[in-house]
Amino acid sequence: NAGVTQTPKFRVLKTGQSMTLLCAQDMNHEYMYWYRQDPGMGLRLIHYSVGEGTTAKGEVPDGYNVSRLKKQNFLLGLESAAPSQTSVYFCASSPSGAWGYTFGSGTRLTVV
Amino acid sequence: GIQVEQSPPDLILQEGANSTLRCNFSDSVNNLQWFHQNPWGQLINLFYIPSGTKQNGRLSATTVATERYSLLYISSSQTTDSGVYFCAVDTNSGGSNYKLTFGKGTLLTVNP
Numbered sequence: 001n002a003g004v005t006q007t008p009k010f011r012v013l014k015t016g017q018s019m020t021l022l023c024a025q026d027m028n029h030e031y032m033y034w035y036r037q038d039p040g041m042g043l044r045l046i047h048y049s050v051g052e053g054t055t056a057k058g059e060v061p062d063g064y065n066v067s068r069l070k071k072q073n074f075l076l077g078l079e080s081a082a083p084s085q086t087s088v089y090f091c092a093s094s095p096s097g098a099w100g101y102t103f104g105s106g107t108r109l110t111v112v
Numbered sequence: 113g114i115q116v117e118q119s120p121p122d123l124i125l126q127e128g129a130n131s132t133l134r135c136n137f138s139d140s141v142n143n144l145q146w147f148h149q150n151p152w153g154q155l156i157n158l159f160y161i162p163s164g165t166k167q168n169g170r171l172s173a174t175t176v177a178t179e180r181y182s183l184l185y186i187s188s189s190q191t192t193d194s195g196v197y198f199c200a201v202d203t204n205s206g207g208s209n210y211k212l213t214f215g216k217g218t219l220l221t222v223n224p
Contacts, residue, residue, distance in 0.1 A: 031210065042116075042198060042216040050209065058211065059113070090155065097210025098143050098202070103155035 002026050006091050006104035013081045013111045021076040021107050023091030031097040032074040033058075034066065036087040037106075043090065049074055050097065081111045114139045114203050116215035124221045125189050133184040133218045135199030143202035144175050145212065146184050150195045158184070158197075189222045196220070 004025045013019055023032065030051050035043040045058030052071040063085060065077045074093075078085060091104040115138035125131055135144070146158040159166050159173040161182065166173050170189075175182040186193055196219050200212035 033211065035214075040216060043200075043214040045211055045213070048211050056209065059213070088153070092155075094210075097204075099145070099157075099160040101145065101147075101157050101212070106153050 004091055004093055004102050004104040006089075006107050008107060009105065010108050011110070013078075013109065015081060015083060015111060017081050018077070018079050019081065019109075020078075021089055021091075021109075023074045023076070023093075023104060025072055025074075025091075025093040025102070027093060027095070027102065028071070029093035029095050029100075029102075030071075031094040032068065033092045033094075034064075034074065034076045035090045035092065036060065037090060038087050046076065046089075081109075083111045085109065086111045114141070114201060114213055116199055116201055116213055118197075118199055118215040118218050120218060121216070122219045122221075124223065127189060127191060127222055127224050129189050129222075131186045131189060131220070133186070133197050133199075133220075135182045135184070135201075135215055137180050137182075137199075137201050139203055140180075141177065141201040141203055143204070143210070143212070144177075144182050145200045146173055146182070147198040147200060147214075148193075148195055149198065149217070155198075186220075189220075191222050191224055194220055194222045 033048040034046040047066040049068040089107045196217040200214045
């Protein structure tokens with residue numbers, strides 16, 4: 001039982017490049033979330049999904065897009081990376097949105 | 113949006129000491145959770161505690177929803193308790209848009 005798996009774990013991008021972060025969960029959870037963590041800022045919600053085929057904006061959605069074509073996968077895209085997007089990205093899933101959160105191990109992204 | 117303030121921002125303890133971490137929030141909440149992020153970055157859900165008191169081993173938590181605060185108690189601290197403790201809340205009282213807003217965390221260091 002893998003839980004929540006994030007790929008890749010590390011990535012260095014040049015400004016203007018694009019990439020996709022993949023989050024996969026094997027717990028049949030309905031809710032999935034993407035957060036970013038910056039020093040001294042806690043975790044801030046980027047986008048989230050309340051079920052397959054749905055997405056919604058969180059607190060800091062600008063510069064990111066998401067898709068949830070399959071229930072088990074939640075993709076986070078950066079179309080044109082900027083240095084301000086240097087951060088650690090965490091994916092989480094929950095069966096109900098209210099409890100039972102499971103986090104992935106994070107993706108450390110550096111944009112130069 | 114709701115404001116979540118955690119105190120103290122940093123705390124250093126000797127192994128065996130007890131501690132209390134506080135979380136204040138600016139609005140009524142229907143969900144409050146405590147998380148621990150270990151020094152390797154992994155986030156673990158400690159408590160789902162929108163009100164009342166819960167205990168799990170050496171850790172316990174109390175939420176007084178009417179006064180808009182929650183406390184996390186750590187007794188007989190161990191070096192493995194080191195890391196960042198986050199409080200996260202949700203004001204959603206219905207529908208399906210459940211999402212957590214995190215505080216900035218308390219960095220706990222337990223020295224041997």
